[in-house]
Amino acid sequence: MNCIERIVLFILKVVKDGYQWRKYGQKVTRDNPSPRAYYKCSFAPTCPVKKKVQRSMDDDGVVVVTYEGEHNHRSTMQEVRYALAHESEISSTTERRFDSPKLDEVLVEQMATYLSKDPNFTSELAAAISSKILEVETF
DNA sequence: CGGGTTTGACCGGCGC
DNA sequence: GCGCCGGTCAAACCCG
Numbered sequence: 001m002n003c004i005e006r007i008v009l010f011i012l013k014v015v016k017d018g019y020q021w022r023k024y025g026q027k028v029t030r031d032n033p034s035p036r037a038y039y040k041c042s043f044a045p046t047c048p049v050k051k052k053v054q055r056s057m058d059d060d061g062v063v064v065v066t067y068e069g070e071h072n073h074r075s076t077m078q079e080v081r082y083a084l085a086h087e088s089e090i091s092s093t094t095e096r097r098f099d100s101p102k103l104d105e106v107l108v109e110q111m112a113t114y115l116s117k118d119p120n121f122t123s124e125l126a127a128a129i130s131s132k133i134l135e136v137e138t139f
Numbered sequence: 140c141g142g143g144t145t146t147g148a149c150c151g152g153c154g155c
Numbered sequence: 156g157c158g159c160c161g162g163t164c165a166a167a168c169c170c171g
Binding site for chain 2: 156157158159160161162163164165166167168169170171
């Protein structure tokens with residue numbers, strides 16, 4: 001996996017909404033030819049939140065997301081912020097890990113240097129993203 | 140092995 | 156009751 005692919009994956013990850021979802025079904029419905037996907041919040045077993053994702057009927061560049069219920073916990077982004085804020089306490093007891101937030105920071109730095117140095121980077125990245133988006137769009 | 144996705148089966152509500 | 160339809164389950168499968 002090269003650097004651009006990593007960055008693309010990172011962007012796609014950030015675009016997602018900060019909660020963890022587990023897909024539990026997919027159906028084609030009567031009114032809309034494109035399939036609808038069913039997700040449940042998998043952060044806590046007690047969390048009742050579901051969401052439906054379906055491509056819009058009249059504009060297939062648009063994806064409709066329907067949320068159902070309220071999360072009974074913080075979003076994972078909030079959890080990450082909380083963890084970073086209390087990092088000193090955490091690292092004093094446990095070993096410090098270079099987990100995904102750290103890797104993401106490195107990626108952003110890399111992206112910045114590429115942007116300033118490589119004139120072709122923007123178009124390369126755009127091409128990589130659009131091809132990746134096509135994969136993702138097969139909801 | 141542990142978590143996710145895929146995918147057909149299954150279920151319950153609704154109209155006839 | 157019966158069939159349709161949207162929603163969910165769960166076994167198989169995939170992947171790191």
